[in-house]
Each structure stands twice: as structure tokens, then as C-alpha cells.
Amino acid sequence: MIVGQTGPKIKIAGAGPSGLTAAIVLAKAGYEVDLFEGRKAVGARFIGDFQVIENMSREEDALEMLKRFGLDTNFFIRPVRQALFFDHRLRSQEVGSRRPFGYFIRRGSERETLDRGLLTQALAAGAKIHYQTRIKPEEADIIATGPATPDGLAKEMTFTTSLPDTVWVLFDMNFSPGGYAYLFVLDGIATFGCAITRDLSRINYYFDRSLQRFQELTFFPIENDRTAYSFMNFSLKASAEASGRYFVGEAGGFQDYLFGLGIRYALTTGYAAAESLLKKTSYDRLWKEALGPAQEISVVNRFLYEWGGNRGLSLFIRQAGRGDLQDYLGGWHRPSWWKRLALPILKWGWQRAGRCAHRLSPHWCRHKPVSSHPELGPIKP
Numbered sequence: 001m002i003v004g005q006t007g008p009k010i011k012i013a014g015a016g017p018s019g020l021t022a023a024i025v026l027a028k029a030g031y032e033v034d035l036f037e038g039r040k041a042v043g044a045r046f047i048g049d050f051q052v053i054e055n056m057s058r059e060e061d062a063l064e065m066l067k068r069f070g071l072d073t074n075f076f077i078r079p080v081r082q083a084l085f086f087d088h089r090l091r092s093q094e095v096g097s098r099r100p101f102g103y104f105i106r107r108g109s110e111r112e113t114l115d116r117g118l119l120t121q122a123l124a125a126g127a128k129i130h131y132q133t134r135i136k137p138e139e140a141d142i143i144a145t146g147p148a149t150p151d152g153l154a155k156e157m158t159f160t161t162s163l164p165d166t167v168w169v170l171f172d173m174n175f176s177p178g179g180y181a182y183l184f185v186l187d188g189i190a191t192f193g194c195a196i197t198r199d200l201s202r203i204n205y206y207f208d209r210s211l212q213r214f215q216e217l218t219f220f221p222i223e224n225d226r227t228a229y230s231f232m233n234f235s236l237k238a239s240a241e242a243s244g245r246y247f248v249g250e251a252g253g254f255q256d257y258l259f260g261l262g263i264r265y266a267l268t269t270g271y272a273a274a275e276s277l278l279k280k281t282s283y284d285r286l287w288k289e290a291l292g293p294a295q296e297i298s299v300v301n302r303f304l305y306e307w308g309g310n311r312g313l314s315l316f317i318r319q320a321g322r323g324d325l326q327d328y329l330g331g332w333h334r335p336s337w338w339k340r341l342a343l344p345i346l347k348w349g350w351q352r353a354g355r356c357a358h359r360l361s362p363h364w365c366r367h368k369p370v371s372s373h374p375e376l377g378p379i380k381p
Contacts, residue, residue, distance in 0.1 A: 008032065010277065012142045015042045017263060018249030019144030020118035021270030025070060026152060029126035029278055035122065035129040042129075043115030045146075045377035046107035047226040048275045049156045050184045050191040051114075052080070054261045056329040057294055062103050062264065069271045069340040075117030078104045078186065082166040082323075085317045088174060088310040090217065093317045097326035105263070107255065114263070129210060137359075140245055147250040149357035150221070150234030150373050152179065152260045153200045156193035159225035161185060163218070169314040178306055179260070181210035190220075195232070195260055197306075201371040216245050228378040232260040236295060236347070239284050239364035246273040246283045246358055247360055254291065257298035258305060258332065265291060293335055300339045301332055303346050316342070 008031045012019045015037035021234065025034045039045065053062045066073060079100035085093045105114045119129070137143055141235055166185035178197030183190065194207040194216065235253030240246065248254070249266035268290050276283035308315070320328050352367040 010034070010141045011036065011135060011139060013137065013140035014038075014144035014145055014249075015115075015119065015122075015129055015131065015248060016105060016144055016249065016266065017114060017118060017145055018251075018254075018266040018270035018273075019142065021071065021267050022116075022142050022144070022248065022274040023122040023127040024125050025271060026069060026272035026277065027127040029274075031277075033122075033127040035127060036133045036135045037131050038127060038134045038145070039183060040132055041175075042119045043108045043113055045230070046109075046113070046115070046226065047156065047158050047159050047378055048106055048108040048110055048113065048189075049109050049193070049228070050055045050104050050186065050189075051262045051263060052261055053077075053100070053102060053267075054101075054256065054259070056101050056203065056326045057256065057264070057333040061099065065264070065267070068268060071118070071342040072121055074106075074115075074120060074327060075114045076106045076112040077114075080104055080167055083169060085312040085320060086168065086170045086217070088172040089314075090213075091314070091317075092280045092322040095317075095320045095325040097324045100327055101145075101326040101329060104184065109337050111276060117291070130348075134255075137245065141277070142248060142270075143247045143251050143359070144248045145251045147231040147233030147376075148359050149233065150200060150231040151234045151368070152195060152197040152374055153203050154179075154193050154195040154230050154232070154260075155203050155227065155374075156191055156230065157207075157211075157222075157225050158189055158221045159190050159192075161190045161220050161222065162188070163190065163220050168214070168217070170210065171310075171317060172213070173310050173313070175210045175213055176206055181214065183214055197232075197302075198368075199371070200373045203374065205345065226378060229374045229376055231376060233358075233374075234264065234295075234298075234361045235358050235360065235365040236299070237360050240269070240287060240360060241283055242360065248273050248278065251359060253358055253363065253365070254287070254295070256294070258301040295332060296311050296343055297333060297335060297339055298351075299346055300342050303342070342358065 082096040170181040179195035194210040233250040240252040248269040254265040272286035
């Protein structure tokens with residue numbers, strides 16, 4: 001941080017949700033903020049796809065969280081209270097909740113996306129953005145450059161369709177190992193995706209198989225389609241600071257390890273980094289208070305998800321349909337004595353030996369077989 005004549009100057013590397021959130025908070029407080037985005041536009045690695053701000057790991061509703069952060073909802077955001085889950089035999093289970101268990105948003109460079117909405121707020125607050133410009137990590141105050149290596153991988157396709165509004169999720173380890181496949185349709189716009197945490201080099205194979213599986217449920221035409229890849233990035237660390245720089249969002253490995261949902265984590269860490277600078281308090285203390293226990297619990301949740309296999313997922317689906325889905329999923333995220341006992345055992349068993357591509361050190365990340373993977377972002381036609 002440099003103190004100039006007009007106030008403190010902050011440089012943020014990356015203009016994703018975490019970097020933009022930090023920029024909005026700091027610029028509103030009178031800081032001179034410069035964002036350095038390596039791509040030609042915010043959200044350029046996304047294709048207008050629907051993503052989810054999860055709303056079950058915290059008591060605070062996501063809309064209240066946005067308000068507390070000082071963020072306007074000048075982007076598409078829609079609550080989701082109902083869904084249809086399918087197991088490996090295509091047995092369906094309706095699930096629902098009184099309060100939203102998530103909020104759909106869109107990602108990308110076009111209008112109404114989360115990325116464009118946050119950019120508009122940052123510019124209105126006085127922040128400046130420099131496209132196709134990268135700065136060295138040591139030149140930045142906040143590092144928000146996204147994932148460095150995939151701990152999970154998703155391939156997504158957006159398209160227009162005549163299907164009615166749909167929220168379908170398929171839990172089948174044979175079609176999406178370690179993950180799930182999903183079809184979201186809102187107002188005639190669809191996102192189909194396949195997310196995996198194993199066998200990453202075969203993502204195209206699993207994507208095609210999952211798409212065929214969904215079309216066994218109901219045939220749907222696909223028009224105006226676009227396709228892209230995205231990563232999930234997860235690690236545990238004692239500190240997300242390095243030489244006075246703050247790592248936020250997936251650059252710091254902040255993500256829920258159970259379902260790979262990271263937007264809430266990105267917004268929270270961006271806000272925590274800004275608050276740390278404004279209040280001259282510890283960034284590590286702020287993010288640990290907000291996210292530390294949840295990230296650790298998600299390691300145990302990830303083990304349970306994988307260990308149960310398809311039989312376990314079938315049981316998960318049935319239990320999810322017996323009551324309020326938000327309450328049920330919220331229970332997965334609550335601390336318990338046995339999860340605290342299991343965590344060090346899992347960390348020992350899954351510990352990666354040697355160097356990795358995660359940016360922070362020291363940290364814990366999971367051992368995984370070396371495999372090739374595609375580049376982030378849209379697939380060129």
C-alpha cells in the first residue's frame with residue numbers, strides 16, 4: 001500500500017468477484033484503487049453460465065451478506081428453493097426448503113452478470129481497471145488472480161432451450177467421479193455442466209456421457225451453445241498473507257470442498273481484505289473468523305461424499321427429501337466433535353508430499369495423481 005496525496009493507493013491483481021468486492025469497499029472509503037485484469041474483460045473466462053451462491057453453510061442469508069458488504073444487487077440474482085435430485089439409477093427425489101438454499105447468478109462479460117454488476121459498482125466508486133495487464137505478485141496489495149491449479153474441474157455449456165425452468169442434479173460417480181452433473185434452466189436459458197474431482201484428463205468423456213444421461217430423462221434441443229472449462233481450487237493454510245499481500249478467493253484456495261461452490265467465499269475474503277486495510281487489523285483473523293471452521297469441516301464432508309460411493313449418494317438424496325433441504329445441508333456444514341477428530345486423520349492420509357502449484361506456503365492440499373487438464377475459459381469454435 002502506497003500513501004499518496006489523495007489518500008492510500010491500492011493495487012489489486014485480478015478483477016473477479018473477490019478483487020472487485022475489495023475494490024468497491026476500498027474505493028467507497030476514499031482509497032485510490034487500481035485493478036489489473038489479465039483478460040480483455042471482467043468475466044471473460046465464463047460464458048453467461050448460471051452459478052450458485054450457496055445459502056446453507058451460514059445462518060446469514062446471502063442477500064443480507066451482500067447488503068452488509070455494501071454491495072448492490074445490480075445483477076441477475078434469483079432464489080432457488082426447489083430442485084430434483086437423481087441417483088445412479090435415475091430415481092428422482094424432489095427437494096425443497098422454506099428459505100432459499102441458494103441464489104442463482106450468471107457469470108461472464110455480458111449484461112446482468114455478477115462480474116459486470118460488480119465492475120459497474122467499482123467504477124462508480126472511483127476504482128480504475130487496466131485490462132490485459134498483469135502485475136507481479138510483489139507489486140500487488142491484494143492478489144485475486146483465481147485458481148492456479150485444479151483440485152476439481154468442470155466443463156459447462158450454455159444454450160437456449162424450450163424446456164421449462166429446471167433445477168436438476170445427477171449424483172452418479174460413474175458419470176461424474178467425485179462430483180455431479182447438473183442442468184439449470186431459467187427463462188429459456190440453460191446451463192449444463194459436469195464437475196469432477198478425479199480423472200481430470202477425461203473431463204470431455206464424462207461431460208458427453210452425462211449429457212447423454214440427462215437426455216434419457218427428457219430430450220431437449222440445444223441451440224446457440226457455448227462451452228467452457230472452470231477449476232475448483234482448495235487448500236488449508238495458517239495464513240493467507242505473504243509479505244504484506246493478501247490472497248483472496250481461489251488465489252488463496254478459498255472454497256467449499258464438498259460441492260466446490262466458491263462465490264460466497266470469494267466475496268467474503270474480498271471484503272475481509274478491504275476491512276483489514278481500512279481498520280488496520282489482521283486479515284488472517286478476519287477470514288478465519290468468517291470461514292476457517294467451514295473450510296476444515298468441508299474436508300471431512302468431501303471424504304464422506306466420496307467414501308459413500310453411489311449407495312451413499314442414494315442415501316444422501318433420500319434424506320435430503322425428507323425435510324427442509326436448507327436445514328439438512330446446513331447440518332453437513334455445522335461443526336461436530338467427531339468431525340474435529342476425523343480432520344487430522346484425513347489431512348494426514350490425503351496430504352500431498354512435495355511441491356504443488358498452489359501459491360501460498362506453507363499450506364495443506366490433497367495429494368492427487370498427475371493428469372493433464374484443459375485451459376480455463378471458453379472453448380474456441
